[in-house]
Amino acid sequence: MESCIFCRIVKGESPCFKVYENERVLAFADINPIAEGHTLVIPKSHAENLWDILPEDLAAIHLASQKVAHAIRTALKPSGIAALQLNGRGANQMVMHYHLHLVPRVGQAPELPITVWDLKPGDMQAIERTARRIAAALA
Numbered sequence: 001m002e003s004c005i006f007c008r009i010v011k012g013e014s015p016c017f018k019v020y021e022n023e024r025v026l027a028f029a030d031i032n033p034i035a036e037g038h039t040l041v042i043p044k045s046h047a048e049n050l051w052d053i054l055p056e057d058l059a060a061i062h063l064a065s066q067k068v069a070h071a072i073r074t075a076l077k078p079s080g081i082a083a084l085q086l087n088g089r090g091a092n093q094m095v096m097h098y099h100l101h102l103v104p105r106v107g108q109a110p111e112l113p114i115t116v117w118d119l120k121p122g123d124m125q126a127i128e129r130t131a132r133r134i135a136a137a138l139a
């Protein structure tokens with residue numbers, strides 16, 4: 001896709017700091033890192049989001065993310081790594097080419113903002129109702 005920045009990176013038309021690649025997947029450093037070592041894992045074939053991506057590419061991304069996470073652990077000795085993936089403008093997806101963020105927290109770096117939220121008990125009836133609606137949509 002000509003207008004897609006990540007497709008341009010895959011084709012070598014835009015630069016990136018490559019971390020890993022195989023025939024389906026490319027992993028490279030995020031240029032606006034939330035934390036040191038912030039890495040993106042993408043399919044080489046354009047797909048916008050979780051709804052669109054080929055199952056084979058989805059599997060390849062998660063297998064590659066395990067390799068990259070091992071490498072991040074070896075290189076940076078983080079106390080944890082967040083794996084995050086956004087779908088759709090409503091979820092603040094900014095680049096409309098599927099990407100999995102791997103965001104390590106190293107040493108005394110600040111808490112990763114994406115991992116901190118208040119745990120408030122929900123309305124159990126509403127939770128059950130919604131779970132049933134999602135399960136019914138799967139049937």
Ligand code: 5GP
Pocket residue numbers: 005016017028029030031032033085086092093094095096
């Ligand atoms: P999103 O909100 O879509 O999940 O995040 C998109 C991510 O892509 C952001 O973290 C942003 O910093 C990163 N990004 C956007 N453009 C480029 C680019 O040209 N090169 C690299 N390496 N990362 C990019």
Ligand code: ZN
Pocket residue numbers: 001004005006007008045046047096097
């Ligand atoms: Zn693309």
